[in-house]
Amino acid sequence: MDMHTVVVGTSGTTAQDVIAVARGNARVELSAAAVSALAAAREIVDALAAKPEPVYGVSTGFGALATRHISQDLRAQLQRNIVRSHAAGMGPRVEREVVRALMFLRLKTVASGRTGVRPEVAQTMADVLNAGITPVVHEYGSLGCSGDLAPLSHCALTLMGEGDAEGPDGTVRPAGELLAAHGITPVELREKEGLALLNGTDGMLGMLVMALADLKNLYTCADITAALSLEALLGTDKVLAPELHAIRPHPGQGVSADNMLRVLAGSGLTGHHQDDAPRVQDAYSVRCAPQVNGAGRDTLDYAAIVAGRELASAVDNPVVLPDGRVESNGNFHGAPVAYVLDFLAIVAADLGSITERRTDRLLDKNRSHGLPPFLAEDAGVDSGLMIAQYTQAALVSEMKRLAAPASADSIPSSAMQEDHVSMGWSAARKLRTAVDNLARIVAVELYAATRAIELRAAQGLTPAPASQAAIDALRAAGVEGPGPDRFLSPDLAAADAFVRAGKLVAAVEPVTGPLA
Numbered sequence: 001m002d003m004h005t006v007v008v009g010t011s012g013t014t015a016q017d018v019i020a021v022a023r024g025n026a027r028v029e030l031s032a033a034a035v036s037a038l039a040a041a042r043e044i045v046d047a048l049a050a051k052p053e054p055v056y057g058v059s060t061g062f063g064a065l066a067t068r069h070i071s072q073d074l075r076a077q078l079q080r081n082i083v084r085s086h087a088a089g090m091g092p093r094v095e096r097e098v099v100r101a102l103m104f105l106r107l108k109t110v111a112s113g114r115t116g117v118r119p120e121v122a123q124t125m126a127d128v129l130n131a132g133i134t135p136v137v138h139e140y141g142s143l144g145c146s147g148d149l150a151p152l153s154h155c156a157l158t159l160m161g162e163g164d165a166e167g168p169d170g171t172v173r174p175a176g177e178l179l180a181a182h183g184i185t186p187v188e189l190r191e192k193e194g195l196a197l198l199n200g201t202d203g204m205l206g207m208l209v210m211a212l213a214d215l216k217n218l219y220t221c222a223d224i225t226a227a228l229s230l231e232a233l234l235g236t237d238k239v240l241a242p243e244l245h246a247i248r249p250h251p252g253q254g255v256s257a258d259n260m261l262r263v264l265a266g267s268g269l270t271g272h273h274q275d276d277a278p279r280v281q282d283a284y285s286v287r288c289a290p291q292v293n294g295a296g297r298d299t300l301d302y303a304a305i306v307a308g309r310e311l312a313s314a315v316d317n318p319v320v321l322p323d324g325r326v327e328s329n330g331n332f333h334g335a336p337v338a339y340v341l342d343f344l345a346i347v348a349a350d351l352g353s354i355t356e357r358r359t360d361r362l363l364d365k366n367r368s369h370g371l372p373p374f375l376a377e378d379a380g381v382d383s384g385l386m387i388a389q390y391t392q393a394a395l396v397s398e399m400k401r402l403a404a405p406a407s408a409d410s411i412p413s414s415a416m417q418e419d420h421v422s423m424g425w426s427a428a429r430k431l432r433t434a435v436d437n438l439a440r441i442v443a444v445e446l447y448a449a450t451r452a453i454e455l456r457a458a459q460g461l462t463p464a465p466a467s468q469a470a471i472d473a474l475r476a477a478g479v480e481g482p483g484p485d486r487f488l489s490p491d492l493a494a495a496d497a498f499v500r501a502g503k504l505v506a507a508v509e510p511v512t513g514p515l516a
Contacts, residue, residue: 005029006104008111008126010037012312013104015304018209021129022101028126030111030119037113038122041320045116048326049075049191056328057195057318058116066417079194080160086153086198087163089138094151094203095432096166099134101206102148103155105311106197112314115196116326124159124187131182132168133158135175137203143413144334144424147315148203151425156197161186192318200315201334207428208307208341212300214435214500215344218442219297220515221504222351223259225445226289228467229358230264232452234272234369235282237264240290252297255516257290262512267464269456277369285357292354296347303340310337334424338407341427348434349399352441356396359389359445362452370459375451375482382485385448388492392444395437402434443495446504450474454481466511473507474498 004024006017009031020026030038048055054069070078107125110117135158141150157163161176179186187193230237240261245254264270273279281287318328363385365373376384406427412419450471453463463471475481479494498504509515 007031008034008104008107010034010112012112012314013108014311015209015212015307018101018104018206018311019213021104022097022206022210025100025132028104028107028129030122030126034111034113034122035119038111038117038119041113041116042118044320044324044326045192055318055326058191058326075191076189079189079191082194082198083153083156083160083189084162086149087157089141089150089154091139094137094139096134097210098203098207098432099137099151099155100129101210102137102151102203103129103135105202105206106152106155106200108311109200109202109314109316110196114314114319114321115316116192116320117196118190118193121159121187121189121193121197124184127182127184128158128179131178131184133175133178133182133184134166136164136166136172139429142203142425143411143418143421144201144204144338144426145332145413145418145421146317147198147200147332147334148425149198151203152198152200156194159187159197160189196316199317199332201310201332201337201424202315204334204337204341204424204428205307205310207432208303208337208344209311211341211344211428211431211435212304212307214439215296215300215348217502217505218348218435218438218499219256219293219300219351220259221442221446221499222293222355223256223289223515224263224470224504224508225355225442225449226286226293226358227260227263227464228449228453228470229362229445230260230282230286230289231267231269231463231467232362232368232371232449232456233282233286233358234269234275234456234461235286236273237261237267237270239282239287240264245290250291250294250298252301253290253294255297256293259512259515260290262515263466263508264464265466265512267467268462269453269464272369272461283357283361283367285354285361289354289358292350296351299343299347303344306336306340334422335407338422338424338427341424341431342403342405342407345399345405345427345431345434346403348431348438349396349403352396352399352438355441355445356389356392359385359392359448362448363389368452371452371455375448375455377482377484384485385451385488388444388447388488391492392441395441399434399437399441402430402437406430439500440492440496443492443499446470446474446499447479447492447495450479451482466508469511470504470507473503477503
């Protein structure tokens with residue numbers, strides 16, 4: 001096994017493996033233990049299928065139609081039909097990385113040996129991932145209750161050689177053509193297999209895992225940009241002293257304060273709050289940055305605990321238990337994942353809000369403590385960063401709307417059999433938008449704060465070495481510094497890319513040491 005191979009066993013997977021497959025195109029292999037577990041569970045399902053007594057998911061219909069006993073000659077058709085009928089998504093296509101995470105996480109549960117799926121079906125799932133074939137999955141269709149039914153159905157349809165999929169070259173073609181081109185034989189589903197491929201929280205979980213990775217970077221970036229703004233505003237770093245945060249021991253708060261303090265080490269700009277226009281205290285958006293950023297960090301930690309539990313889970317209904325029983329359950333309900341997806345949208349919105357307030361302060365000559373209006377070269381002739389803050393404010397406003405919880409809603413389905421649903425898929429989809437917006441908001445603060453620090457050079461003030469490293473790296477990435485008005489959008493886009501790619505953190509860590 002090399003670093004580009006992820007081996008799927010019987011006991012779940014890790015967030016790192018999900019990201020490696022979804023974003024890094026890592027190769028997927030089934031462990032020998034998984035193949036054995038798959039075969040053993042299938043023997044149990046086959047034995048139940050041969051009995052005259054009906055067993056849910058094996059020899060009955062599904063959902064509100066579970067009361068009908070299905071004869072053996074119709075069971076293969078039943079499995080095909082559930083996939084075809086449930087592949088009812090509509091709207092724009094879902095991103096490739098989300099679909100790959102969706103497929104990989106479904107394979108994770110299948111490989112547990114708790115679903116009764118044959119080894120050859122699991123191997124076909126791995127083969128499709130390894131071939132770079134991505135089923136076409138649509139934005140709408142999941143209520144996040146009996147799993148992400150419609151999205152997973154579109155993936156299962158590809159395994160059957162039906163529907164549309166995207167090839168490794170990015171071209172959408174009939175799935176059957178793509179399977180044939182890669183030497184993959186479509187699966188012929190047997191008892192329970194259609195249901196087992198659809199019944200999981202895999203889409204919302206995959207999006208949660210990727211959002212956590214993205215937010216971890218953005219929270220570190222936000223600590224850095226908050227420190228840069230504190231410098232540019234000639235604020236005091238005394239509020240970051242570890243003894244102050246030790247008496248209110250929220251873990252994330254201490255981490256954020258420590259990050260900021262290390263970025264500011266050696267600054268010639270901090271501590272001037274008693275100079276020409278004395279201040280007893282800095283504004284909340286500056287002084288309380290560790291408290292707000294830290295509370296978000298603690299929420300991320302809780303969400304990661306939930307994600308870890310779900311990554312270790314086998315989510316299906318019914319399931320094959322170790323003692324050979326096949327039992328119905330409600331483990332497919334998305335509430336645990338949906339709640340934390342909504343929690344993350346809330347803290348991301350608040351982080352965006354406090355970030356925008358610091359940017360606005362940098363641009364206002366009445367509150368910036370000696371900086372030019374809007375950080376403009378020649379205010380009046382130049383508008384400086386006035387409209388960059390408008391853009392940031394528009395993003396913050398949308399973030400607040402996205403913070404409204406999807407999981408507080410429920411809409412009955414399946415003739416009232418599925419009468420309380422999680423809406424976890426919807427929570428995940430809006431969180432992805434929120435994460436994208438947050439990166440842009442942080443990038444605008446970075447752009448404004450670095451310009452402001454450079455303008456302080458004319459006042460004879462020298463920034464911290466870590467701040468200078470951030471400025472140098474940003475300029476090397478093609479983001480220009482102070483000067484007359486220019487076409488601003490490309491600079492903001494480049495700053496956004498700089499933040500998302502982890503380059504801001506990478507720029508300062510050689511000075512500060514590793515930041516949390």
